[in-house]
Amino acid sequence: MPQDLDKLLGRVNDEESFRTFVDALAADFAEAREIEAITPSKPYGAGALGWEHSSVDGFLGAAAACGVAVVEGDLNNPWLRCAAILYGGKFYE
Numbered sequence: 001m002p003q004d005l006d007k008l009l010g011r012v013n014d015e016e017s018f019r020t021f022v023d024a025l026a027a028d029f030a031e032a033r034e035i036e037a038i039t040p041s042k043p044y045g046a047g048a049l050g051w052e053h054s055s056v057d058g059f060l061g062a063a064a065a066c067g068v069a070v071v072e073g074d075l076n077n078p079w080l081r082c083a084a085i086l087y088g089g090k091f092y093e
Contacts, residue, residue: 012083021083052091063089
């Protein structure tokens with residue numbers, strides 16, 4: 001089971017903690033795909049574990065849009081800001 005992404009995000013402060021967060025985000029996505037294979041979500045809503053996007057292009061596009069529109073990360077901590085942008089790709093529409 002993936003770790004708590006919110007907690008891991010709050011701990012991002014360097015390259016190593018960023019990689020740990022990205023690895024956990026990937027595990028969360030993999031678990032969501034497994035759940036979707038067994039019990040598909042309804043169309044027009046978030047998928048398993050809150051994933052709005054099931055493709056790389058959808059995820060990265062949402063992350064980029066989230067970074068412009070929403071994320072107000074600590075500009076002194078670019079690792080945290082990058083992690084927050086990627087996390088936003090999970091649920092931003």
